[in-house]
Amino acid sequence: MQADRKPMPPPPRSPRRSLGELFDPRLPEQIEDPYPLYARARREEPVFYCPRLDLWIVTRYADIVAVLKDTARFSSANALYATAEPLPEVRAILREGYESFTSLVQSDPPDHTRVRAVFGKAFGPQRVAALEGQIRAIARELIDAFARDGRADLVSQLALPLPGYVICDLLGVPRADMRQLRAWHEDKQILMSAHAPVEVQVASARGYVAMQRYFQAQIEARRDDPREDLLTLLVPEAIGGSAPLGMQEAVCNAMDLLAAGHDTTTDLIGNAVDLLLARPEVAQALRDDRSLLAGAVDEVLRYESPIRGFFRNVTADAEVAGVRIPGGARVFLLYASGNRDEAEFPDGDRFDIRRGDVTRHLAFGKGIHFCVGSLLARTEGRTAIDLLLGRLPGLRRGEGVARRKGFFFQRGYDVFPIAWDVPPDA
Numbered sequence: 001m002q003a004d005r006k007p008m009p010p011p012p013r014s015p016r017r018s019l020g021e022l023f024d025p026r027l028p029e030q031i032e033d034p035y036p037l038y039a040r041a042r043r044e045e046p047v048f049y050c051p052r053l054d055l056w057i058v059t060r061y062a063d064i065v066a067v068l069k070d071t072a073r074f075s076s077a078n079a080l081y082a083t084a085e086p087l088p089e090v091r092a093i094l095r096e097g098y099e100s101f102t103s104l105v106q107s108d109p110p111d112h113t114r115v116r117a118v119f120g121k122a123f124g125p126q127r128v129a130a131l132e133g134q135i136r137a138i139a140r141e142l143i144d145a146f147a148r149d150g151r152a153d154l155v156s157q158l159a160l161p162l163p164g165y166v167i168c169d170l171l172g173v174p175r176a177d178m179r180q181l182r183a184w185h186e187d188k189q190i191l192m193s194a195h196a197p198v199e200v201q202v203a204s205a206r207g208y209v210a211m212q213r214y215f216q217a218q219i220e221a222r223r224d225d226p227r228e229d230l231l232t233l234l235v236p237e238a239i240g241g242s243a244p245l246g247m248q249e250a251v252c253n254a255m256d257l258l259a260a261g262h263d264t265t266t267d268l269i270g271n272a273v274d275l276l277l278a279r280p281e282v283a284q285a286l287r288d289d290r291s292l293l294a295g296a297v298d299e300v301l302r303y304e305s306p307i308r309g310f311f312r313n314v315t316a317d318a319e320v321a322g323v324r325i326p327g328g329a330r331v332f333l334l335y336a337s338g339n340r341d342e343a344e345f346p347d348g349d350r351f352d353i354r355r356g357d358v359t360r361h362l363a364f365g366k367g368i369h370f371c372v373g374s375l376l377a378r379t380e381g382r383t384a385i386d387l388l389l390g391r392l393p394g395l396r397r398g399e400g401v402a403r404r405k406g407f408f409f410q411r412g413y414d415v416f417p418i419a420w421d422v423p424p425d426a
């Protein structure tokens, strides 16, 4: 006979962790595939607070667009501030240059309107169309340098130098300076994260000030010797130029273009090649019909957005999707999630280069801060894909590991090996 058994109590249910606890864009699994978490957020907690980052995350397309429209309550001023106060020895060096950084993407109207008008001239459709031949020539030259090798690192040999040289040409500085400009740009990133050992931060502060001096000297030189370049457009009225800008604004905006237009375009090219090599039938469709290229580039931008999201500072208590966000808080608009939102893009997790009206994606933002370089970036992306597919037969992933970037708000590759067939008589 069996003894009476008491029914077992059900196992304690582990409380489901909230999105705010789970969200950590620096974790390897969230770097590799963040999209299931984004989908859960859109379903269950479309706006949530992440204590680890002290950020309110907005994940649905419609809510992101609503926030972008409300520029008075959700300010871009100082949107990219450093996460910690600089150390005294770092601050001492920074004082030798400009103390604050005032660029287009970090400003609100009326300053934003005034500065944006200066940029409008440099990035309009006619100017970009005129650059197209130059972009193609640079891409061709870069590919020529490795076409007979049968293998390459896509990032360091094409995706990084192509937009780097384009920005140098646009600004009007020698291409040979790109290496130095990148090193200074990395100094700026080190200063913003403020986590590096003190001696590294000190060296970066020196680099940051040197970059300011470099651009100031370049802009001053354009006053006496104007050219057909962006730096000439930035020469302040006060020293005889045409721009309604102070010298600090002119310098900061020149510096910011490197941040805004370089890695982002590198990531677009890396993400595009990644998606196409995983789908040979799509790559073949593009080889057969180049008119599909423009839609394909926008679908890459939607599906794998190089800028995962962007910040706004909350100026007064606000409500988004019924969630109260206090004044003084900071929000992160998760563009990469809005771009997969089923309410806006049916079957949003499917990569489809023939999607209708994909250009309403949020990869370039929306509203007054919509990317000024969007046309240029699309042209660079289209040209790179066109030439890679046309020039390298049997293009495939190469040996070695493709390494994704670990940055908080960027999505792309640091290293991406590719291989292809080289005919014996090449």
Ligand code: HEM
Residues within 6 Å of the ligand: 076, 104, 105, 106, 116, 167, 257, 260, 261, 262, 264, 265, 268, 305, 306, 307, 310, 362, 363, 364, 365, 366, 368, 369, 370, 371, 372, 373, 374, 376, 377
């Ligand atoms: C695939 C490449 C690119 C991506 C994904 C991208 C993405 C973005 C995004 C998301 C914003 C809006 C930020 C916000 O919401 O506040 C933005 C703004 C901006 N981008 Fe781009 N960008 C790219 C290429 C470029 C290029 C090539 C340039 C110029 C050389 C550029 C220059 C700028 C500038 C100056 C702004 C500030 C606009 C404003 O605040 O009015 N970007 N970009």
